[in-house]
Amino acid sequence: MTHTEIFEKLHEVALNPKAQMDAYLAQGKKVVLCAPVYTPEEIVHAMGFIPMGAWGGDRELNRAKEYCPAFLCSIAQSILELGMIGVYEGASAIIIPSLCDTLKTLGQNWKYAVKDIPFIPMTYPQNRKPAFGVAFTRAGYERVVAELEKLGGKFDNAALRASCEVYNRHNAAMRKLDEVLAKHPEVTAAQRSDAFKSAFFMEKSEHTAIIEELIAALEATPAGRGKKPILVSGILADAPQFNAILDEMGLYIAADDIAAQSRQYRTDVPAGDDALTALAEKFANMDNCSVLYDQEKLRVKLIVDTVKARGIAGVLVVMTKFCDPEEFDYVPIKRACEAAGIPVTIVETDRQMAHYEQARTNIETFRDMLMM
Amino acid sequence: MAEEVKKAPKPVDVNSAKYKLGKIAADAYTDAFQAKKEGKIVAWVSSNFPVEIPETLGIATVYPENQAAGIAARGAGERMCNVAEADGYSNDICAYARISLAYAKLKECPEQEVAMPDVVLCCNNICNCMIKWYENLAQDLGVPMLMLDIPFNPDYDVPQSIIDYVSAQFWDVVAKLEELFGLKWDDDKFQEVTGFSCRASRAWLAATACAKYTPSPFNGFDLLNHMAVMVTARGKETAGEAMETLYKEYMDNHANGTSTFRTEEKYRIMFEGIACWPYLRVTSTGLKSRGINMVTTIYADAFGFDYNSFEGMIRAYCSVPNAINLEKSRDKRIKLCKDNNVEGLLVHTNRSCKLWSGFMYEMSRQIGEACDIPVTSFDGDQADPRNFSEAQYDTRVQGLVEIMDANKAAKGAM
Numbered sequence: 001m002t003h004t005e006i007f008e009k010l011h012e013v014a015l016n017p018k019a020q021m022d023a024y025l026a027q028g029k030k031v032v033l034c035a036p037v038y039t040p041e042e043i044v045h046a047m048g049f050i051p052m053g054a055w056g057g058d059r060e061l062n063r064a065k066e067y068c069p070a071f072l073c074s075i076a077q078s079i080l081e082l083g084m085i086g087v088y089e090g091a092s093a094i095i096i097p098s099l100c101d102t103l104k105t106l107g108q109n110w111k112y113a114v115k116d117i118p119f120i121p122m123t124y125p126q127n128r129k130p131a132f133g134v135a136f137t138r139a140g141y142e143r144v145v146a147e148l149e150k151l152g153g154k155f156d157n158a159a160l161r162a163s164c165e166v167y168n169r170h171n172a173a174m175r176k177l178d179e180v181l182a183k184h185p186e187v188t189a190a191q192r193s194d195a196f197k198s199a200f201f202m203e204k205s206e207h208t209a210i211i212e213e214l215i216a217a218l219e220a221t222p223a224g225r226g227k228k229p230i231l232v233s234g235i236l237a238d239a240p241q242f243n244a245i246l247d248e249m250g251l252y253i254a255a256d257d258i259a260a261q262s263r264q265y266r267t268d269v270p271a272g273d274d275a276l277t278a279l280a281e282k283f284a285n286m287d288n289c290s291v292l293y294d295q296e297k298l299r300v301k302l303i304v305d306t307v308k309a310r311g312i313a314g315v316l317v318v319m320t321k322f323c324d325p326e327e328f329d330y331v332p333i334k335r336a337c338e339a340a341g342i343p344v345t346i347v348e349t350d351r352q353m354a355h356y357e358q359a360r361t362n363i364e365t366f367r368d369m370l371m372m
Numbered sequence: 373m374a375e376e377v378k379k380a381p382k383p384v385d386v387n388s389a390k391y392k393l394g395k396i397a398a399d400a401y402t403d404a405f406q407a408k409k410e411g412k413i414v415a416w417v418s419s420n421f422p423v424e425i426p427e428t429l430g431i432a433t434v435y436p437e438n439q440a441a442g443i444a445a446r447g448a449g450e451r452m453c454n455v456a457e458a459d460g461y462s463n464d465i466c467a468y469a470r471i472s473l474a475y476a477k478l479k480e481c482p483e484q485e486v487a488m489p490d491v492v493l494c495c496n497n498i499c500n501c502m503i504k505w506y507e508n509l510a511q512d513l514g515v516p517m518l519m520l521d522i523p524f525n526p527d528y529d530v531p532q533s534i535i536d537y538v539s540a541q542f543w544d545v546v547a548k549l550e551e552l553f554g555l556k557w558d559d560d561k562f563q564e565v566t567g568f569s570c571r572a573s574r575a576w577l578a579a580t581a582c583a584k585y586t587p588s589p590f591n592g593f594d595l596l597n598h599m600a601v602m603v604t605a606r607g608k609e610t611a612g613e614a615m616e617t618l619y620k621e622y623m624d625n626h627a628n629g630t631s632t633f634r635t636e637e638k639y640r641i642m643f644e645g646i647a648c649w650p651y652l653r654v655t656s657t658g659l660k661s662r663g664i665n666m667v668t669t670i671y672a673d674a675f676g677f678d679y680n681s682f683e684g685m686i687r688a689y690c691s692v693p694n695a696i697n698l699e700k701s702r703d704k705r706i707k708l709c710k711d712n713n714v715e716g717l718l719v720h721t722n723r724s725c726k727l728w729s730g731f732m733y734e735m736s737r738q739i740g741e742a743c744d745i746p747v748t749s750f751d752g753d754q755a756d757p758r759n760f761s762e763a764q765y766d767t768r769v770q771g772l773v774e775i776m777d778a779n780k781a782a783k784g785a786m
């Protein structure tokens with residue numbers, strides 16, 4: 001397949017998560033929903049379920065308002081909305097971590113709003129690096145294992161180790177894809193988004209295979225030219241209108257610090273016989289994210305360093321409205337970029353946004369800044 | 373205006389709980405300034421951080437949430453929020469954090485000055501917003517941050533894994549503070565501090581439980597002020613003594629048929645959420661003028677740090693209101709409503725606090741059902757005055773009164 005054909009396929013998947021889920025169910029597989037920002041998908045995979053990302057959808061909120069005040073982010077609210085209107089019907093459970101205050105409340109509301117899909121909490125430590133933090137992550141994973149066993153899953157150390165390898169290989173493919181895409185400005189922002197988004201809706205070895213094929217196809221294609229490279233940072237950047245504006249403005253994503261994209265793939269499961277401990281160590285090694293305690297603000301440094309390393313022209317912060325972890329990080333990001341002479345702009349988005357005029361104006365000004 | 377006749381000020385009764393508690397709260401600020409002057413260590417501390425640590429180590433404490441509440445109550449919330457927003461902070465961020473980050477920048481605010489910190493001590497048992505806020509404080513002020521992570525517990529009881537994790541962190545924070553500042557942990561002092569903290573907590577619980585009497589011997593808005601002592605000074609000897617005085621006064625009031633709610637108590641409600649500090653008078657008058665006494669709030673339970681073992685202490689810190697699941701949060705409130713003969717629930721949907729408000733709709737429905745009482749909510753904010761409408765508050769409170777009246781009539785008719 002050509003890279004265009006592969007992108008079309010990925011687009012289909014990214015656009016129709018429900019069809020993906022139904023297809024897995026039709027094959028007799030069980031699906032477990034995985035809410036943002038991090039969940040131990042490796043465990044779900046190893047215990048014989050299909051992990052399916054549940055990051056909400058771009059739709060109006062109606063039913064969720066029975067539970068959520070308006071000032072909760074649209075990602076959490078739309079996850080609840082989709083649950084309430086039956087879009088996730090057939091899923092065996094949902095895993096919701098408590099990495100931000102809104103996610104803590106999402107889990108509690110879920111129990112009453114979507115009674116037929118069991119809620120599995122995943123409690124991560126913020127002091128994740130010391131031994132006591134690793135032990136606590138492991139205890140959280142054991143809890144998830146116990147819940148999945150109740151749903152018919154079987155736990156086996158060797159199977160988990162194997163799933164960790166599946167995920168590590170997928171991580172490597174996604175990191176490689178990000179590098180390759182940095183050299184291919186002709187790939188649209190929407191295509192890039194589809195490549196990442198589809199990962200949430202496919203069994204990981206299937207997705208790895210297709211991404212590896214895409215990488216090979218891209219590497220065999222001469223790179224396009226003439227667009228300005230930017231770094232995007234935030235939780236999500238998958239709205240078609242948003243991506244269309246980037247293309248229209250002659251900007252391309254040469255690196256991302258998006259929670260639903262590269263942040264998922266930066267860290268591998270290390271070697272180790274006890275797979276659960278190794279997986280807990282993976283979490284301990286994770287950094288550079290607004291929902292992971294970071295006294296040094298390493299994330300800010302990573303953004304600046306990536307901009308320099310990839311010759312990127314500017315940073316576009318895509319702020320999910322009401323996402324307070326990201327809102328807090330924005331100020332140090334802005335300061336660090338300004339100190340390093342890197343143009344930086346913020347656009348606010350949410351999953352119900354119908355009008356992108358404000359975003360367009362901001363991005364236009366940003367583009368003009370980059371052209372100077 | 374020389375001819376203006378001034379009313380003689382009421383003589384201050386230095387033995388009253390009000391005086392004692394007010395003095396302790398004020399001293400907390402001056403003590404920190406004094407400590408700074410003497411070259412001692414000053415920490416900025418989250419309200420539900422185990423105070424046993426700084427108290428035992430002799431570290432002076434400042435509580436930014438308490439400072440922000442003070443600033444907001446004195447009318448400077450919006451001004452300080454504007455400073456933070458001009459720096460790029462979204463107005464969706466908790467207003468306490470915005471005010472505090474603005475103070476870290478300006479290092480002055482006449483409405484409540486505080487000593488600047490040598491370290492910030494963060495505990496996220498009330499919210500993860502705290503982590504982000506303190507990360508930025510530590511960066512802006514160039515001081516170390518120590519983080520005691522108490523995760524939100526999705527289960528009803530505190531599991532051993534959380535106890536082990538938090539206990540290990542407790543000693544880790546102690547070791548780090550010893551190393552950073554050359555301090556020495558003293559077990560005897562620790563025992564003494566835990567004794568003070570438990571004594572203050574017991575007296576607080578006893579005083580707030582006096583709302584079980586009808587009429588209540590106190591106006592629930594008192595609690596919102598006295599609570600400052602439980603936040604900032606519960607590890608000090610004076611706090612226990614003053615809280616005991618408060619308890620005694622409430623019992624005396626009950627015996628004498630008096631109350632600090634100085635009008636006829638026609639209705640008894642529970643108030644849910646943080647006070648709207650910028651509108652304390654408006655919100656209080658809106659109730660009092662209708663004869664509504666807010667007899668209880670979750671704060672009555674929130675500072676019950678009464679324990680008899682190290683593990684018990686850790687468990688208490690893991691069980692503060694925002695760290696517990698919906699069912700446990702609900703049951704604590706149902707108990708308060710039932711113990712105190714509450715007839716209605718008034719919920720502050722606080723724009724600053726995602727965690728507190730995020731499952732409040734469902735929880736208050738369940739409380740209303742279990743206690744057979746009406747539930748009403750209003751929109752507000754604990755410190756940003758732009759998010760409150762007096763008209764809406766008034767309408768909602770009036771609505772609550774009407775249902776409580778109807779309920780009373782129905783009961784009377786039975």
Ligand code: SF4
Pocket residue numbers: 036037073074075076100101102103235291320322323324325326
């Ligand atoms: S978008 Fe932000 S606030 Fe919403 S769930 Fe994700 S991290 Fe939490």
Ligand code: SF4
Pocket residue numbers: 437466467468469498499501502646694724725726727728754
């Ligand atoms: S008001 Fe809520 S968000 Fe703000 S500090 Fe308190 S608990 Fe945290």
